[in-house]
Amino acid sequence: MPPKLPSPHRPRTLVPIPRVGGLDYDVLDRLIGYALRRAQVAMFLAFHEATRGLEITPPRFTALVVIGANPGISQTTLGNVLGIARSGAMALTDWFEGRGLAERRAKPGDARAWGLHLTSRGERFVARMKTKVVAEDRRRAAVLSRREREELLRLLNKLAG
Amino acid sequence: MPPKLPSPHRPRTLVPIPRVGGLDYDVLDRLIGYALRRAQVAMFLAFHEATRGLEITPPRFTALVVIGANPGISQTTLGNVLGIARSGAMALTDWFEGRGLAERRAKPGDARAWGLHLTSRGERFVARMKTKVVAEDRRRAAVLSRREREELLRLLNKLAG
DNA sequence: ACCGATTGTTATAGACCATTACAATCGGGC
DNA sequence: GCCCGATTGTAATGGTCTATAACAATCGGT
Numbered sequence: 001m002p003p004k005l006p007s008p009h010r011p012r013t014l015v016p017i018p019r020v021g022g023l024d025y026d027v028l029d030r031l032i033g034y035a036l037r038r039a040q041v042a043m044f045l046a047f048h049e050a051t052r053g054l055e056i057t058p059p060r061f062t063a064l065v066v067i068g069a070n071p072g073i074s075q076t077t078l079g080n081v082l083g084i085a086r087s088g089a090m091a092l093t094d095w096f097e098g099r100g101l102a103e104r105r106a107k108p109g110d111a112r113a114w115g116l117h118l119t120s121r122g123e124r125f126v127a128r129m130k131t132k133v134v135a136e137d138r139r140r141a142a143v144l145s146r147r148e149r150e151e152l153l154r155l156l157n158k159l160a161g
Numbered sequence: 162m163p164p165k166l167p168s169p170h171r172p173r174t175l176v177p178i179p180r181v182g183g184l185d186y187d188v189l190d191r192l193i194g195y196a197l198r199r200a201q202v203a204m205f206l207a208f209h210e211a212t213r214g215l216e217i218t219p220p221r222f223t224a225l226v227v228i229g230a231n232p233g234i235s236q237t238t239l240g241n242v243l244g245i246a247r248s249g250a251m252a253l254t255d256w257f258e259g260r261g262l263a264e265r266r267a268k269p270g271d272a273r274a275w276g277l278h279l280t281s282r283g284e285r286f287v288a289r290m291k292t293k294v295v296a297e298d299r300r301r302a303a304v305l306s307r308r309e310r311e312e313l314l315r316l317l318n319k320l321a322g
Numbered sequence: 323a324c325c326g327a328t329t330g331t332t333a334t335a336g337a338c339c340a341t342t343a344c345a346a347t348c349g350g351g352c
Numbered sequence: 353g354c355c356c357g358a359t360t361g362t363a364a365t366g367g368t369c370t371a372t373a374a375c376a377a378t379c380g381g382t
Contacts, residue, residue, distance in 0.1 A: 038321035
């Protein structure tokens with residue numbers, strides 16, 4: 001058997017959080033936080049599956065979508081949207097520029113900040129990504145009825161504040 | 162102003178994922194995965210708040226609860242429950258032993274595996290933790306009605322598979 | 323014109339987790 | 353009773369993600 005090639009990027013969690021038979025979960029079964037975590041890992045793995053080979057992670061996906069929908073956005077704002085520090089937003093931006101997906105352009109009226117924009121290659125890439133990710137999200141959520149899905153979205157957003 | 166002491170352990174995300182006004186979220190608003198992530202971060206921060214000073218993270222909490230409810234469980238099984246590799250389960254166990262919360266005991270009938278058990282100090286610690294975490298989970302979920310909470314739990318578990 | 327705030331940047335450190343390799347032990351088939 | 357593949361715990365290593373701190377350039381209000 002040939003040696004396994006190292007994956008170019010690895011999801012941080014590789015396996016779903018299982019429900020081990022015959023085990024007492026005690027209070028965990030009553031915690032929304034725990035159920036949330038399990039569901040999130042499941043959806044994350046689906047995401048990773050859908051974007052296989054694209055080297056895309058959830059933060060990268062979110063960032064690209066946000067840049068695409070809000071051209072000229074600053075790195076600081078991008079960081080705020082993602083809930084990460086500015087240095088992290090910068091690392092993301094570097095990564096995008098390194099692959100020709102997005103670029104920094106001078107911002108008229110403020111010489112400190114850059115405005116972020118997708119390249120045309122980035123536009124195509126994001127469009128393809130969105131299709132795949134949305135399809136996978138739908139597919140994974142297909143265990144729920146349309147009504148349940150709407151309800152879940154509503155409850156989650158309420159919870160997120 | 163006195164220099165800020167380094168926190169003994171830092172949550173990986175320090176701020177909630179906000180909803181930035183005037184921003185176009187494009188397709189993100191329709192993705193369950195994204196809503197899930199936002200809700201999870203919010204609950205995680207609440208968790209971190211509730212366990213302030215205890216140096217407890219969600220995996221540590223889960224592990225201690227599971228050990229408490231299933232004394233004699235092996236490290237490998239613990240890893241499976243958490244969805245992490247054996248080496249990670251071992252690091253957790255070391256951490257617990259280092260603080261006198263849990264211990265490895267020889268397992269009758271299998272000289273390879275250890276059986277994990279809470280110490281009496283661990284028992285008290287877990288009891289206190291459970292109280293705090295459950296209370297905080299309830300408090301945070303109080304934006305939902307009882308009926309909504311039940312429904313959310315059901316939908317999340319369905320999604321997690 | 324000055325001064326506090328903001329922006330991007332760099333360097334550094336820490337937490338978390340997987341991978342790999344290894345030794346001891348187990349257990350089923352012969 | 354012995355052998356061999358599977359399992360368990362362990363140690364060493366590396367990668368990824370993110371925060372923190374410090375810095376220079378720039379902005380903007382007083």
